[in-house]
Amino acid sequence: MHFDSQYFIELFASGLTKGSIYALIALGYTMVYGIVGLINFAHGEIYMIGAFVFFLASSLLTVLGLPMWAMICIATAASIFWAGGYGYTVEKIAYKPLRNAPRLSPLISAIGMSVFLQNYVMLGQTEKYLGFPEVIPEFDFLEPFASTFSSSDFVIWVTTVIVMLILTWIIKFTRTGKAMRATAQDRTMAELVGINVNQIISATFIIGSALAAVGGILISSHTGSIHYYIGFIAGIKAFTAAVLGGIGSIPGAVLGGLVLGMAESFATGYFSSAYEDVFAFSLLVLILIFRPAGLLGRAETEKV
Amino acid sequence: MKFPLRNSAFFMAACCLFAFAPAAASAGDTIKIGVAGAHSGQLASYGLPTLKAVQIIAEQVNAKGGIHGKKIEVLSEDDLCKPEIAVNSAKKLISDGVDAVIGHTCSGPTSAVMPLYKEKSILVISPSATTPGLTKDKEYPNFFRTVAPDDAQAQVDVDFILDTLGAKKIALLDDKGDYGKSFIHFAKEQFEKDGRAKIVLEEGITQGAVDYSAIVQKIKRSQADVVLYGGYHPEASKIVTTMRKKRMKTYFVSDDGIRVQTFIDVAKKYAEGVYASSSKDTTSNPLAIKAIEEHKKKFGSEPGEFYLNAYTAMIVLVNAIDKADSTELSAVAKALRSEVVATPMGNVSFDEVGDATGIGYAVSKVVDGKFVEQK
């Protein structure tokens, strides 16, 4: 069989989209993990809530008759505000009391929170799928590529890169970002130089949740629907991506997402989509065997 | 703030262990009808309408004094469409002493629990379990359904694809779920038997994935004229949207899992031109209009999926119990087979294996945001 380069590019583009989606959510996972050392299973639910808030806000604004661009701006702001609010509150309720508890307790608490939020949205809203407004317009300049990728694919790629850059900048150069890194590395010492660790952790959750909201809006617009369960499935994959890239590392989360997305896409394209998850997870196992701390993760120094 | 709850968790555990739920009253003064299906979880939108239909009719019957003076008592059990939970639901209903069950919603759980009901000779009418084997295997004389089986539906779709669309290359897609897979399985058999078209692609997709562009590219590459999809609307709408965004004009044909308004709401303009098979449209039937009105009046909303099927199931059940003047399986089953009842789905009776006669399939097309039945 000859090599079909057009097909390869198409698969590459779809892998890129899938990977970027995973990466967008994985960034939030990795931030929280890097600083609190906690697998925040409820992160996927925050993403879902962000999408729901956007949906509700945009419906409200449409009824009020606002123009499209204003609607998108205000609804996005609302989505970020509430997602951040939920992230903040979840941390205060379910994780903060457990800071000094055995390591697995916050994990269980996180799973509980995830189940709770899913059902909360299901009961508060609906168990049905809802149509999500199309936020991303069709760009004319992308028309020649329409058969390979659409403008929503394009926007998702670009956003992922931008978000990664902004996040890296925050962590590297801002006061809060430095305090985050200090807190991550040595919580007691961070307190001793006067960092309010609670505030920093809250900030981490709020930033991570805001990211999740942005991801939620873009991804839901891309898929065209929302449902109370979308967070869980995307969350598991995103978490896998974060670990694959080296959990705690921001470029790692993006790289992990891309590798995972590509693996699934090529597995579907050249083999069978029935086994795409098997491919994705086998790849994960393989990579971790050779790089036990993920692709970009720092090998944990063994404490003696 | 310290809570005095240190030991209360343990106390709760002890309570759970020894709190025996009150034993079910087994007095014969009511007719107990169990409703089992997905009442929560992802597939709740397929199961809850059934519960509502049963409640509406039970209320009406009770308001008229019941069946031969016996009131209907509705016991609902949630099975989340998961087989292992369905087994528990069924056991709960059995030990509560139900006389008949409307349910379960999904085929998998239904086949998991049928042996249990059979053991206790409990009549089961499912409004939505479509696996052909449930009736065709003649394993369960206590099983009836008010929905046509998958193979009948597959036949309708296959005929439509071959005769009306005149397609030559077929891509078969399923969601790896129980329902979608079995639908595609029968369609494949029928395509192969017919021989007019070639199957160029056969794939199973992962439910709930965030993006399906890879599989869509694969469909495009296979140059299929038609995609026949077995599964439900959430994935279908994503696939159709991706296909249309990639400017593919390939026909998209699917089963009644996507023939719901939500599909059109979600896929919006991209839903146009999609074909879906489903039970023949009977919404112009005066009984159906009445049934839908009742739902609107009681619950303030449009009924959901399988509402009319469940409504029909309950009507025929009440009628059969009335005619048989007993809840004993053989008598009720006999009445179900012999009586022809006017229902929202037309005049319905049951054949020897338990499939409803008079319930057939038709293919609809999305035109201007509505499903329009194709003649």
Next chain:
Amino acid sequence: MITAKDIRRILLVSGWFMILTLPILGMRVDPLSDNILWRLKNVMWVGLGTVVLQSLPHLWHLYLYLQAGMIRLWHHLMGTPPHKIVEKTAHRDSLINRVITNPRQRAILCAVVLTLTIIYPQVVNEYQINIMIMAFLYIMLGLGLNIVVGMAGLLDLGFVAFYAVGAYTYALLNLHYGINFWMALPLGGIFAGIFGLLLGFPILRLRGDYLAIVTLGFGEIIRVILENWIELTHGVAGIVNIPGPTFFGLGLTPSQKILYLYYLMVLFVVITIFVVNRLQDSRLGRAWLALREDEIACQAMGIDKRRTKLAAFSLGAFWAGIAGVVFAAQNRSVYPVSFSFLESAMILSIVVLGGMGSIVGVILGALILILLPEYLRELSQYRMLFFGAILVLMMIFRPQGLISVVRRKYDIDSIKAEEKEGGA
């Protein structure tokens, strides 16, 4: 005592929750007309609810304060000097822990529980027996996972894979070769154990969360294979009509079958408890404990890390395999969907909730987490909501689990006392 500051705080928090729930609970889009339905009443309820919840601890303190006042008043009237109020925290050791550590009380407790267990099916209906069988099954699973997570400290999020292997071993062997339950029981365990080894080898180097995600991936791989290898497993359609356990070839009526299964499960659970208990005190058990506490120190003492880890994995898997066979026999059917990640999370929750490494804890955890949703059935739609909330609350109030592990220790004082008595 409620101060103005407290009241302000309570109102602030309530207000925050009302804002938070405003979109999800307070608004809804009517899909037919695209109109917004306002349901502000819900939000008011949330506000009111949070006020009440936050006031509870204050009321409790008020109650304590009044109580202390009454006691002081009493002593004042009686003319007796008030006793210093003894801090309750002095004996934090909960009742259950004290019972467990005392051999005689423990024996009595065991006897009572066992008697109750044996009488239980005589006094309840079949449904109750059935869910109790489920609970027993999860006790077995929990104890199996407890070996891996609780004792050896290896976080396994894909435990359900081994459970699936066990269940399918029985289902398939029975389908193709007609092998009965009793033959399949050890085979299921052994197959699962082999899978445990297979998984264990490549991932020995991984730790903590990396191990967790790989095991999670392994669980998913197994499930996806079960779903897609239709020739072998019948895919999602599952395998039905699996026979239950036989009883010396005698035919049993349906209700006898349930009773038989119930007592069989009791037996299995007792055996499991016995074996796990022995394991805990064995050389291997102590090696696991050491491994959990400090891997490096452990190697320094000459414990073979690889072998010890593998032993934990395969023994845990073995037990899951056995539970899987029992599951297939009890449910009479197996489907891939029964072995999802949530199931792994459930088993892990049992272990953590009960108290890692504690047998009694795991038993309590299984009873609560399996029976609770069943009893919550009455609340149908709200069931999972409560389940989630309870997981969170339990962790907040008892992060170390219901039962904290009681280490085997030698009671020097009593030994000395015995010596003295012996000498006198």
Next chain:
Amino acid sequence: MLKLENVVAGYGNIVALRGISLEVNEGEIITLIGANGAGKSTTLMTISGIVAAREGKITFLGKEIQNKSPETTVKMGLSQVPEGRHIFPQLTVQENLDMGAFLRRDTDGIKKDLQNCFDLFPILASRRSQAGGTLSGGEQQMLAVARALMTRPKLLLLDEPSMGLAPLVIKQIFDIIKEINRERGVTVFLVEQNANQALQVADRAYVLENGTITLSGKAQDLLKNSDIRKAYLGI
């Protein structure tokens, strides 16, 4: 300047401090000596506000600070160099020092203090952009002290600065401590196991045993005390 009155503190069920009282006056170097596990580090952590005081009163500059957050105590001019240095390993030397000035907003003042630190510890200047974790033990100790100085402390709490260091480095560190005290007027509260060194630089000393203060007095007197010599100086 700092006064502890009957402070009781501990972790969980363990009581580490059973009611200790001590006082630090402005300009002094005070040392607290004691064996491993006597509660020395707990004392510092309680003063800083990391460990909660269950009973008792701590006053700093005339204000009660028991159970105030570390943020508050640092703001008031209390800075601690904890046991084991606690360098942020993946932050550069420069960033570590920046973290010391986390609560300060006076950009010029920070710049000046940074220069002062580099003057005091020239080795740090040359390691500016190196990750903190890659420094040697002595360098890390210097970095820790420098970082604490970046908060502009009025009272510096030092926990075992000599731990794990070569004798020559220890001497260097103690010289710097003396210098900080003398030249900059920073009061120093020094906790040490290395009693000999500590007593030589200190004005006054307290001896902590099993969570209670058993002895106190002028450092020179304690150096001559025979019990102390036996128990802590190994003579």
